[in-house]
Amino acid sequence: MTAENEPALGRRNYEQFARRYAEAVPTKPHNAYYDRPAVLALLPELRGKRVLDAGCGPGIYAEELVNRGASVVAVDVTPEFVAMTRGRLGERATVLEADLEQPLDFARDAEFDVVVCPLVLDYIEDWQPTLGEFHRILKPGGVFAFSQGHPWNDWQLASARGLVSGTYFDTERYTMEWHGFGEPYPRITAFRRPLEAMINPVIDAGFQIERIVEPRPTEEFRAVDPERYERLMREPGFIGVRAVKL
Numbered sequence: 001m002t003a004e005n006e007p008a009l010g011r012r013n014y015e016q017f018a019r020r021y022a023e024a025v026p027t028k029p030h031n032a033y034y035d036r037p038a039v040l041a042l043l044p045e046l047r048g049k050r051v052l053d054a055g056c057g058p059g060i061y062a063e064e065l066v067n068r069g070a071s072v073v074a075v076d077v078t079p080e081f082v083a084m085t086r087g088r089l090g091e092r093a094t095v096l097e098a099d100l101e102q103p104l105d106f107a108r109d110a111e112f113d114v115v116v117c118p119l120v121l122d123y124i125e126d127w128q129p130t131l132g133e134f135h136r137i138l139k140p141g142g143v144f145a146f147s148q149g150h151p152w153n154d155w156q157l158a159s160a161r162g163l164v165s166g167t168y169f170d171t172e173r174y175t176m177e178w179h180g181f182g183e184p185y186p187r188i189t190a191f192r193r194p195l196e197a198m199i200n201p202v203i204d205a206g207f208q209i210e211r212i213v214e215p216r217p218t219e220e221f222r223a224v225d226p227e228r229y230e231r232l233m234r235e236p237g238f239i240g241v242r243a244v245k246l
């Protein structure tokens with residue numbers, strides 16, 4: 001719950017269509033053939049590592065992390081996703097309902113080797129407390145990897161549709177109907193921000209940035225959606241970052 005005691009923004013977004021999201025993302029090109037290959041490539045060897053999947057959704061990442069030999073804690077703020085991830089993984093992972101905007105009371109200092117947070121931070125306005133918690137729970141030398149909407153793409157999309165009134169350099173909340181998951185169309189509220197507002201909070205939290213990726217779609221993407229493939233080969237849709245705790 002937020003300070004105003006209403007459900008977190010991420011939950012309000014995803015409870016509108018959690019089941020349809022879960023059915024789509026195993027094979028939806030933007031997830032399966034664009035985001036996941038890029039983010040998984042940012043991760044170190046996972047065998048025997050303790051990994052937090054922060055904002056696990058229906059558990060596709062968590063399952064892959066477990067299959068790679070990690071000991072996984074998966075958390076999400078949307079109860080339907082927590083139930084789905086528990087159903088998917090059973091005893092093979094610890095799955096908890098948790099809001100990443102609140103202290104991560106389930107985790108000890110320096111407990112984790114890796115925190116992975118794909119496509120989640122778009123729904124959090126102030127990253128500092130969340131990144132501070134990720135830093136606290138990681139071991140020194142631990143890896144934090146995340147992805148989210150590319151700042152240039154989010155700006156283009158939101159400004160072209162008149163959804164924001166500021167400049168590229170502002171951090172702004174905007175709401176968009178998503179048409180990629182069938183009807184009724186969910187109305188998704190997120191925050192767009194410039195590149196500096198994605199990178200500097202990571203550095204300020206005590207991380208060293210190791211790698212930035214502006215992913216390219218894979219050949220599988222081309223096979224199922226050639227038009228969007230061509231577009232994503234010309235201009236970015238998402239951005240991925242790997243940082244290490246100093």
Ligand SMILES: C[S@@+](CC[C@H](N)C(=O)[O-])C[C@H]1O[C@@H](n2cnc3c(N)ncnc32)[C@H](O)[C@@H]1O
Nearest residue numbers: 010055056057076077078099100118119120123
């Ligand atoms: C686009 S989905 C990504 C799911 C998963 N990471 C993946 O890539 O398959 C965004 C997820 O972030 C979760 N989320 C959003 N805000 C959150 C918060 N404050 N705390 C925990 N989870 C949050 C949503 O419930 C949803 O599962």
